[in-house]
Amino acid sequence: MKLKDKVAIVTGAASGMGKAIAIGYAAEGAKVVVSDLNESGAQAVVEEIKSSGGEAIAVKTNVADDSDINALFTATMTQYGKLDILVNNAGIMDGMEPVGELSDERWDKLFAVNTTAVMKTMRKAVNIYLEQGHGVIVNNISAGGLMGARAGAAYTASKHAVVGLTRNTGFMYAQNNIRCNGIAPGAVITNIASTMTNISEFGAGRQSLGLAINPRAGQPEEIAKLAIFLGSDDASFINGQVVTADGGWTAY
Secondary structure, three states: OOOOOOEEEEEOOOOHHHHHHHHHHHHOOOEEEEEEOOHHHHHHHHHHHHHOOOEEEEEEOOOOOHHHHHHHHHHHHHHHOOOOEEEEOOOOOOOOOOHHHOOHHHHHHHHHHHHHHHHHHHHHHHHHHHHHOOEEEEEEOOHHHOOOOOOOHHHHHHHHHHHHHHHHHHHHOHHHOEEEEEEEEOOEOOOHHHHOOOOOHHHHHHHHHHHHHOOOOEOHHHHHHHHHHHHOHHHOOOOOOEEEEOOOHHHO
């Protein structure tokens, strides 16, 4: 078991890639804190983990709320007394708007969830890790963090920022036994489209030009396998990297 006796927080874990990561981590022996705004969905994931012999708790979390982030880490430390792995998976999409159509409200909301929340959870985790002497961060980012034609301006910028944050953090704490890496999934079958509203016809049209060269959509479990690897000691020499998992989409 690659993650035996590890304690892991997974945000956005009630569905999609987060759910697959939480279940995969538990199957590899981790005690998982299933964090999501959807409390009933998070609890359902916990029950699925427990039915397979794993250990997990659910914590309702709005990652854009400081008090919820604090409560998430307090619950984790109260229940398990430590944290070994933080997986930042929670995220929302924009409406494919180019910058000329972008509202302040959309920009602020995307950055609050996709970027600022990631920084704040990383900050909490790093300070725990510095005291413990070890720790791992895995940020589930997006091919939109590497490319300019996978979403609208706000989502693209928010994810590019997390790429920089991931690389900087890996570098800064490399001598403190703390690793920080990211995953850049391509098209994966999840429900993230449900967070999209007021879609820009122009932006969606431009973004769709790249869909013709996408070999296929991935499954959440395929991303979870990479998250398990990056969270485990198998990836002990991998730090400050963003690993693309897109079936070859960005290789064209």
